[in-house]
Amino acid sequence: MASEDHIGETIEVKLRGGAECSDHLMGGPRSTSVGIGADYLAMARRSAWYVDQITKGIPPGNLPAELATDIRLIVNLKTGKELAITIPPSLLARADEVIE
Numbered sequence: 001m002a003s004e005d006h007i008g009e010t011i012e013v014k015l016r017g018g019a020e021c022s023d024h025l026m027g028g029p030r031s032t033s034v035g036i037g038a039d040y041l042a043m044a045r046r047s048a049w050y051v052d053q054i055t056k057g058i059p060p061g062n063l064p065a066e067l068a069t070d071i072r073l074i075v076n077l078k079t080g081k082e083l084a085i086t087i088p089p090s091l092l093a094r095a096d097e098v099i100e
Contacts, residue, residue, distance in 0.1 A: 033080040033087070038068035072096040 046066070054060055073091075076099040080087050092098060 033076050033083060033085055034091070035074045035076075036071060039070035039072045042070040043068055074099065 050060075050063060053063055073095045074097045075087055075092060075095045077087060078099065
């Protein structure tokens with residue numbers, strides 16, 4: 001994947017990295033220091049409503065299209081330390097999750 005190549009290059013040259021989802025924040029050789037993206041659990045819960053509506057006979061084309069409203073900010077301090085990045089306290093205070 002292109003995003004995985006970008007993340008690997010980021011670590012190799014010690015630049016600040018970012019990810020769109022938490023998959024690249026959990027550690028390993030391709031982990032990044034900061035990620036922001038939709039809360040997948042909230043999206044799954046909302047998709048259950050769509051399934052319910054469709055099973056009740058409402059045509060999918062009549063259901064509203066929605067954007068994610070629950071956005072999460074995740075900071076991986078371990079990767080930040082490996083990249084010699086100092087994460088500002090103001091960013092840590094806003095993070096929904098901090099991985100140490």
